[in-house]
Amino acid sequence: MTVHPGYRQAFLDWMACAWAGRNEPTARIARQSGDLVLALGTAGHVLDFDDTYGPGLSHISAPTAPAALVMAAAAEAHVGDMLEAYAAGFEAMATLARASHPALYKRGWHPTAVTGTVGSATAAAHLLGLDSEQTGHARRLAVLGAGGLRTAFGTDGKSLQVGMAASQGVEAAHMAARGATTSNDVESGFAEAYGGTWAEPDGERAITMNWIKAYPCCLQTHSSIEAAARASALGASPDGRGTVYVHTRSRQAAPLDDVSDGLEAKFSIPYTVAFTLLHRPPTVPDFWKVDEAARHLASKITVEIDDGLAQSEAVLAWEGDHDPIEVRILAAKGSPELPMSHEERNAKILALSGDRLLRVLDDPDRPASEVLALLGDGI
DSSP: OOOOHHHHHHHHHHHHHHHHHTTSHHHHHHHTTOOHHHHHHHHHHTTSOSOEEGGGTBOSHHHHHHHHHHHHHHTTOBHHHHHHHHHHHHHHHHHHHHHTTTHHHHTTBOHHHHHHHHHHHHHHHHHHTOOHHHHHHHHHHHHTTOOOBGGGTTSHHHHHHHHHHHHHHHHHHHHHHTTOOOOTHHHHHHHHHHSOOOOOOOSOOGGGGEEOOSSSSOGGGHHHHHHHHHHHHTTOOTTSEEEEEEOHHHHHHSBBSSOSSHHHHTTBHHHHHHHHHHTSSOOGGGGSSOOHHHHHHHTTEEEEEOTTSOTTOEEEEEESSSSOEEEEESSOTTBTTBOOOHHHHHHHHHHHHTTSSTTTTSOTTSBHHHHHHHHHTTO
């Protein structure tokens, strides 16, 4: 079976993020658990540079790819089998995330961690050879242990709860393979408890609406970052002050204003706008510590809600030494509307992992164990 090239691109992007994130403090803590799926799930998400599915505002690869990789290696399967399992998990998770958005967000859940259990379970079930009935049991068993809160954003908890979701899904698939079952009532229970809507893949290909992120921070800061970059090019003075207008969902995802460390800074619209105005759009090393000049400028930037904007749009109104500047970004780089070029995607992979991963998924007959070894020796 030939999978859509978007799955290979997203999987490779996740691998590069996992490699680059492997020595972050949170990833090292996760590694000490001895659970490789949990460790990989954490490492791949800790930089917040991994791909994101806009209609469900969820990082689909973060819990699904590690399940597919580890299970494929254990099953002595090949890259082609691994990508098929990943695609199945991707679509199952994305469908649930889309159907449950924005209800999960409104209740304070972290959609990636909640729906990620189902994506991971589906990928694992595929590689265990489970039939459709067993796979259904695996998904429902997985969501029994779902959790993860938005209040963890900007802390170690965000990436850890994604790693735990990946692990939970794999274990649920194993339990279904051993004969564990649960009733369809779990689906209505999910809706009642989480506020979401249970949904199965319906043939719509979610991969076509997936972002490959251009900046290593919360997706809902990206349009604001690009608004700042454009305003800077138009002459916006860092001595001025401004207002950023965003959708409610952007403010919920990136709620922090004053920040104390680089992890918090990834979830701050004022800080990322200020950093961009002073320097350029942020890169991975820029979040190793807080830039004090950017922190100071951020104190002069306010964020206002405008639900007339689309979920990922942003408007920056800036006042300084010159005439007021207003910039509106409809779609940021990496979005389905403005995807990165092949060269830009490869540049991201090279920046994160050198040349060790660039063509690792090209041969569908390559043993998945060889692919895991490229990450496993660092995880």
